[in-house]
Amino acid sequence: MQALLSKTTKPxxxxxxxxxxxxxxxxxxxxxxxxMGELDEQNQIMAKTxxxxxxxxxxxxxxxxxxxxFWNQIQPGTYVEAIAPGSTVKDSIFxxxxxxxxxxxxxxxxxRVLVTTIYINGKPYYFRSVTNYxxxxxxxxxxxxxxxFFFGCIIAxxxxxxxxxxxxxxxxxxxxxxxxxxxxLNNQVQIDFENTNTIEFNELNQSLNRLVQxxxxxxxxxxxxxENASHELQTPLAILKSKLEILLQSDELTEKQYQIVxxxxxxxxxxxxxxxxxxxxxxxxxxxxxxSALIAFDTVLMQSLDMLQEHFEQKNIRVxxxxxxxxxxxxxxxxxxxxxxNLLLNAIRHTAPGGSVHISLSxxxxxxxxxxxxxxxxxxxxxxxSRFSADNNGSGLGLSIVQExxxxxxxxxxxxxxxxxxxxxxxx
Amino acid sequence: xxVLIIEDEEELAKSIAEYLSAENYLCELATGFTEAMxxxxxxxxxxxxxxxxxxxxxxxxxxxxLKKENKTDGVIIISxxxxxxxxxxxxxxxxxxxxxxxxxxxxxxxxxYSIIRRKQFNNANIVKQDELEIDxxxxxxxxxxxxxxxxxxxxxxLIFFIGNKNRVLSKSxxxxxxSGDFADMLDNHDFxxxxxxxxxxxxxDAGCGQHLKTVYGTxxxxxxx
Numbered sequence: 001m002q003a004l005l006s007k008t009t010k011p012x013x014x015x016x017x018x019x020x021x022x023x024x025x026x027x028x029x030x031x032x033x034x035x036m037g038e039l040d041e042q043n044q045i046m047a048k049t050x051x052x053x054x055x056x057x058x059x060x061x062x063x064x065x066x067x068x069x070f071w072n073q074i075q076p077g078t079y080v081e082a083i084a085p086g087s088t089v090k091d092s093i094f095x096x097x098x099x100x101x102x103x104x105x106x107x108x109x110x111x112r113v114l115v116t117t118i119y120i121n122g123k124p125y126y127f128r129s130v131t132n133y134x135x136x137x138x139x140x141x142x143x144x145x146x147x148x149f150f151f152g153c154i155i156a157x158x159x160x161x162x163x164x165x166x167x168x169x170x171x172x173x174x175x176x177x178x179x180x181x182x183x184x185l186n187n188q189v190q191i192d193f194e195n196t197n198t199i200e201f202n203e204l205n206q207s208l209n210r211l212v213q214x215x216x217x218x219x220x221x222x223x224x225x226x227e228n229a230s231h232e233l234q235t236p237l238a239i240l241k242s243k244l245e246i247l248l249q250s251d252e253l254t255e256k257q258y259q260i261v262x263x264x265x266x267x268x269x270x271x272x273x274x275x276x277x278x279x280x281x282x283x284x285x286x287x288x289x290x291x292s293a294l295i296a297f298d299t300v301l302m303q304s305l306d307m308l309q310e311h312f313e314q315k316n317i318r319v320x321x322x323x324x325x326x327x328x329x330x331x332x333x334x335x336x337x338x339x340x341x342n343l344l345l346n347a348i349r350h351t352a353p354g355g356s357v358h359i360s361l362s363x364x365x366x367x368x369x370x371x372x373x374x375x376x377x378x379x380x381x382x383x384x385x386s387r388f389s390a391d392n393n394g395s396g397l398g399l400s401i402v403q404e405x406x407x408x409x410x411x412x413x414x415x416x417x418x419x420x421x422x423x424x425x426x427x428x
Numbered sequence: 429x430x431v432l433i434i435e436d437e438e439e440l441a442k443s444i445a446e447y448l449s450a451e452n453y454l455c456e457l458a459t460g461f462t463e464a465m466x467x468x469x470x471x472x473x474x475x476x477x478x479x480x481x482x483x484x485x486x487x488x489x490x491x492x493x494l495k496k497e498n499k500t501d502g503v504i505i506i507s508x509x510x511x512x513x514x515x516x517x518x519x520x521x522x523x524x525x526x527x528x529x530x531x532x533x534x535x536x537x538x539x540x541y542s543i544i545r546r547k548q549f550n551n552a553n554i555v556k557q558d559e560l561e562i563d564x565x566x567x568x569x570x571x572x573x574x575x576x577x578x579x580x581x582x583x584x585x586l587i588f589f590i591g592n593k594n595r596v597l598s599k600s601x602x603x604x605x606x607s608g609d610f611a612d613m614l615d616n617h618d619f620x621x622x623x624x625x626x627x628x629x630x631x632x633d634a635g636c637g638q639h640l641k642t643v644y645g646t647x648x649x650x651x652x653x
Contacts, residue, residue, distance in 0.1 A: 234508035235437050238530035242443035245533045248596050248647075249450070258598070258644035265600045269612035272530050310619050311607075345613050394613055 005166050009158060016154050020147045027143045035133060036112060040093055043114035043129040046078055050127060051118040061121065068125075079128040080118070088117045089126045109133075172196035176205055183212065185219050223282055230279040237272050244268065270395065277397040280338070281384075284404045289332045291409060297327045297336065297428065301361055304340045311348050318356040327361055329428045331409040339405045342398045343368045343424055349394065350422070358421070366426045375417030382413070402426075429474040429544060430454045434464040434490065435506065436483050444477065447533040448540070451592075461485025468494055468501070474544050475502040477536070478523070480514060491521045502543035506531070532601050534592045541591030557590050558652040559636045571634040581606060582627045589640065589650035599646040624648060 050071075059067050068080050083089060092115045111130045118127040172194060179191050191212050193205035247253070248261050283289065301323060312319050329336070347357045347370040355371040380386045382403040385396040402424075406413035412427040431453045435441040438459060445455035456473075458464040461484040468476070468490060476494075480487035487505070494501060504525040505518045515526045524543045527536060545555050545564045553565040561570045567583050569576045578586065588605055589597065602620045603611040611617070628640050639652045 231508050234529040235440065238508075239437065239439045239443065241530040242440055242447070242533050245601070246443055246446055248598060249447070253596075253644070255644045258596075258647060262598050262600055262646070265598060266612065268530070269600065269604060273610075273612045310622070311614055314616060314619050314622075341610065345610055349613065349615060398613070 004170075005162055009162055012158055013155060016151060016158075020151050024144050024147055027147075028139060031139065031143075039112040039131045039133055040114065042131055043093070043112065046129040047114060047116050047118055047127050050078060050080065050129075051120065054118075054120040059121070064121065077130050079126075079130075080120075081126040083117075083124055083126050085123055088124055089115060091116045169198065172198060172201045173204075176201070176208065180208070185215065190216065223286060226278060226282045227286075230275050230282070233275050234272075237268065237275065241265075241268055241272075274395045274397065277395045277401060280401060281397065281404055284335070284401075284408050287408070289335055289408065291330070291332050293331065293333055295329050295331055295333045295336050297329045297366065298323055298325055298361055300333065300336050301340055301359070301366070304337065304344055305359070308341070308344050308348065311345075312357070315348060315351065315353045317348065317351050317353070320356060320358045322358075322360045322362075324362045327363060327366075327428070329409070329411075331411075335405045335408065339402050339426065340366075342402050343426075346370075346398055346402075346424070364427055366428060367423055369418075369421040369423040371420060372417070372422040373420070376415070376422065378415045381415055430456065430471070431540065432456050432458060432464070432467055432471075432473045432476045432501075434458045434477060434482070434487065435479045436460060436481075437479075444533060444536065448537060450595075451537060453540070461487075461490070464490050465493060468499065469497070472499065473501045474547070475504065475540050477540075478503055478505050480505060480507045480509065480518070488518065488521060491518065491523060495522050500547065502540075502547050504536070504539055504543065506536070532604065534588070534595060534597055534601055535605060537595075538588045538591030538605075542587060555590075557593070558639055560586075560590075560631075562587070562590070571631070571636045574634055576630055576634040576636075578627070578630060581623055582630065585623055585627055586631075589648070590652075593650045593652050596643050596647050596649050598644075599648075602648065 057067075065082070068082070072079055092113075094113050096111055096113050097109070109132050111132055114127075114129045116127050118125050176193055179193065183189075183191055191209070193209060196202055196205070244261055244264055248258070253261075305319070305321070309319075344359070347359075347368050350372065351357055351370040357371075358367070358369040360367045360369075376388050381388070382399050384400045387394070387396055403413050405411075406426060412425075414425045414427070416423050416425070429452070431448055433441045433444050433455055435444070435457070436459050438457075441457050441459065445457060448455050456467065456471075458467050461482045464478075464482070464487075476490075478487045478490055487507075491503060491505075494503065503523045504527055505514075505523045506527045506529060507514060507518075508529045518526055524547075525539050527539065542564065546553065553563055555562045555564055559571050561573075563569075564587075567580075569578055569583065569586065585602070585606065588602075599617050599620050600611070602624070603614070603617040606620060606623065607614065624640065631640070632638070639650050641649055641651050643649055
């Protein structure tokens with residue numbers, strides 16, 4: 001993972017580097033061609049001037065040889081030598097080292113050479129003009145150094161500019177991002193994206209706005225649906241229940257029919273419970289509960305235990321408690337009661353008669369442990385309507401509610417299996 | 429005794445009326461807000477059953493009107509909403525009880541019984557039923573001036589039976605009444621039997637007749653006058 005900035009900067013830098021590397025030989029080549037042309041022209045001019053100067057002087061023939069020797073001495077760049085009358089020297093332009101030319105200059109520099117024929121007093125003479133040009137390596141090195149310098153300038157510039165841009169141009173983007181990060185569908189709070197003058201970001205914000213609005217409204221509708229459906233079901237359930245009870249009072253009822261009514265009553269109680277639990281889950285999801293009360297957790301637990309004691313006794317379950325006094329927690333007392341009841345009822349339901357249940361409450365953790373055969377899958381345990389036992393009496397929502405209440409309060413709810421005990425822990 | 433049932437769901441209202449009529453209550457029905465307002469204005473009731481969500485108004489406004497007119501009718505809110513806020517609001521506005529749908533008619537009858545007795549006899553809260561004398565406020569029972577010591581649950585159960593006298597109360601109904609919200613989560617309802625056995629024994633020992641009868645194997649009823 002890379003930041004956007006380094007992602008865009010890197011190709012830029014690579015591109016610049018390539019261009020600069022390619023430019024070095026190109027520079028070198030171009031400069032060389034121009035330079036050679038200039039030098040060759042210089043040599044030509046030299047030949048012309050020499051010829052013209054000798055012509056102007058009109059030196060008598062006998063002195064000419066002496067003068068040419070003198071010329072060659074004071075003008076080391078040129079060399080004039082008599083050749084047989086009527087013959088000419090083939091014109092040539094080439095590059096040669098100082099050694100091959102036997103020059104006094106002993107450096108290993110390269111020279112540009114022009115060999116041609118000039119005419120003095122109507123006689124042909126061999127003429128050679130030699131001009132030094134800078135060593136190739138030095139030229140390339142110089143160009144490379146200059147290029148590198150500019151490359152450095154470009155990198156520094158790019159980094160500085162990009163940094164600036166990221167702080168200003170990308171500011172709205174960062175703002176949008178941080179708002180999205182803070183968005184929680186459950187809070188039902190709309191996001192207001194700030195207006196920017198960047199077309200792309202404005203488009204992004206508009207699209208996000210539409211998306212968020214749509215999601216929030218769909219979510220809301222869904223929740224309202226669950227809540228309304230549950231509410232709407234209460235009335236027909238109430239009618240059914242009342243009719244069954246009137247049926248129960250009928251004088252002609254046989255014992256068999258009474259049993260049927262009883263079974264129906266039980267099923268009805270279960271559907272009413274599922275309905276109520278669904279409603280409760282929705283309302284926890286909607287955060288329709290106040291969570292600022294200070295709850296005496298130990299008192300809530302003792303009350304629940306007191307209320308459920310006869311059911312423990314009924315199944316002959318040994319209850320071993322270790323409850324610290326004065327354990328308090330911040331939250332909603334009704335939900336806390338539901339959480340405690342659900343965990344205790346869960347233990348009653350799933351402990352075999354004659355088994356034992358350990359209940360402990362200390363400062364950070366409330367634990368209910370009941371005897372069991374084998375570990376259960378914690379991923380499925382808290383899932384809505386997933387069942388592990390053959391007993392189908394429950395609503396299938398009890399532990400989901402425990403988990404939701406935990407989440408609502410920021411209490412961690414955990415399950416583990418240890419020494420043949422199912423242990424549910426709530427970290428307050 | 430007169431009971432007004434304010435409930436827009438006719439079938440439910442009819443069931444309630446049918447069940448209560450056998451209990452010698454005179455029931456009147458109001459299916460809407462306006463009808464209800466007219467009735468409470470004109471008549472005095474011993475108990476009003478009030479559904480909060482009415483098609484043409486909010487049931488809580490009926491409660492407000494009752495309070496304004498200083499009427500002392502007992503009010504039980506019956507609502508599909510199991511919302512604590514509604515419950516607290518309703519009770520603060522002067523309702524005497526709050527029952528969430530779906531409920532058992534026997535549960536409703538027992539609550540009506542208690543409310544009417546509490547309201548009617550104000551200070552001298554003694555209800556006579558067969559050989560029993562029941563103090564509704566102090567929650568004590570005596571037979572021939574001899575107190576019968578009942579636990580809270582046993583007393584509660586007794587009032588439930590007396591509030592539904594001569595009615596069949598099935599085991600599951602009794603379990604729901606006793607354990608409140610979570611009877612259906614218990615796979616065994618035998619705890620009902622234990623409480624009834626204790627209650628029967630205590631009443632017998634005090635010299636009370638055999639009024640608690642077993643019906644259809646697992647149901648019970650209070651047979652009395």
